[in-house]
Amino acid sequence: MTLDFTGQVAVVTGAGGGLGRAHALALAARGAHVVVNDIGGSRDDTSPDSTPNTPAACVVAEITARGGSAVADYADVTDHTQVTAMIGRALTAWGRIDILINNAGILRDASFRNATLDDFRTVVDVHLMGAVNCTKAVWEHMIAQQYGRILMTTSASGIYGNFGQANYGAAKSALVGLMNVLAIEGEPKGIRVNALAPLAATRMTESILDSAAAEALRPEAISPGALFLVSPDAPTKTVLGAGAGVFAVSEMRESRGCFLPDDARTPEDIAAHWPQISDFSRLSSTDSTTAQIRNYVGMQKSTA
Template sequence: MSDIRFDDRVAIVTGAGGGLGRCHALELARRGAKVVVNDLGGSLDGTGGNSEAAEAVVKEIEALGGEAIANGSSVSDEAGVKKMIDDTMAKWGRIDIIIANAGILRDKSFSKMTQGDIDLVLDVHLRGTFMPVHAAWNIMKEQNFGRIVVTTSSTGLYGNFGQANYGAAKLGVVGMMNTLKIEGAKNNIKINAVCPIAATRMTQGLMPDEVLAQLKPEYVTPGVMNLVKDDAPSGMILSAGAGAFSMARIVETEGVFVGQGEGLSAEAVAAKWDQITDVATTKPAFQSGGEHGQNIFAAVAAGMKG
């Protein structure tokens, strides 16, 4: 198997001053990429900030013999993100890879969650993923090359107590990916999602120490390198933790035609509930909204025939 290399590639990693982002940035640099290390450097709940964390990782990359620049902007600050993109273009003239990784938490049960907790988490994770990707999109299109990773979470895919704000944002980035994989295809822009589990300040105290010891952030990064390599897939959700990797998918059952007009009622749907929800009929994941529509019309056609 050939080495995965990023020579002459320029990569931006957001939230790369610590945790998973730092590992991604270091590994990209080890494999030849020039790296923009972005980090606001604030606390876990999104308060405060300075560029020291990003600068420290730049020093680590330089100590490895790599090239990097620090950027202390918030990913949800439009002017700051524009400056990050402009500075990258001024320094290296291209943007090949974006790993949108920055994040914060404002966990609370829904009844205690304030509008501020909702807005800030959506701002950092959802707008903060859109903004750098959007600002670099036309550059990637012109280059006919782009590799993007968004960072989702088991909370977005499946749910976790106290994280309604975070879960909504984390599934939101998957929604963005699903469309950009289609829009980017003709310009060789590939976009994927990583669903990590790692011992960082985000998961401190959530699991016993012996479990956290297995969850080194370094054990997620090799999967992410496969999502940004030249022959990366597109539209994939890769789960990664403790050195184990799997693929997550959104799937639907085959479906059943209940009726139209007078034959269709709430009771008629209830009568077919077992067939509608029969997981034994689960279809392979659809690649676009169009395929979802075809599944519905296949059920209609089968029902009308039968």
């Protein structure tokens, strides 16, 4: 089945280059009206681009040259007022919002020892609060139309960790938590929420990749995964890793664990039972806080 986004309206943040540009071009090629959002700055977001040939405008020009439909928008995702205005302009132009891809981000890499708190706050503000602002701005509209697809952009740094990226990893991990909750709240409203964990050669990674790795990790190889995750038949509450043509699902797992009675619940008892507690050959079916409570209480009752 060919995925067709004809008539759908998509907002892609940080779409002036790299992954966002690739997502925007791919969506437009399949018929979507695309809001190409990009504040247009340097890699660390310190010099917004206010020239006529902004990155966002250049992507729009690429799309329209190929017969697609797109507009540029320069809202700062950390400013909820600007984001709300951006969504308002999209609704005025096309009447609905079907897809939001939260892709905008920055890097301020440093070991935790050397990182400043200001940089930490800035990274969290752009990645996490930027996604929150944009999602909040589209949420009620998606509920009203009983349809919506939202994609967070997480990272292996947030899932597994990476030296020198405590701020980035914390923000990216938080986006998985946001996805988990919104997927639960959105499901009865026709809204599906997923996360993409890309390994891509972009201006954010250009200083650490050689030419061979950069070619293998080109953004265009990742966008098919993004489009699948915002398609009508997309799953929900799913983290998809993507890079160099490889696609893989990441999951948070929980061992079955074991119940320790009141008279055997000391730190020493935990140490003694650690092989059983940490045994991942037996997995719990936990997929929510409610399920975890049910499992834990059920295990306690079964041994009472």
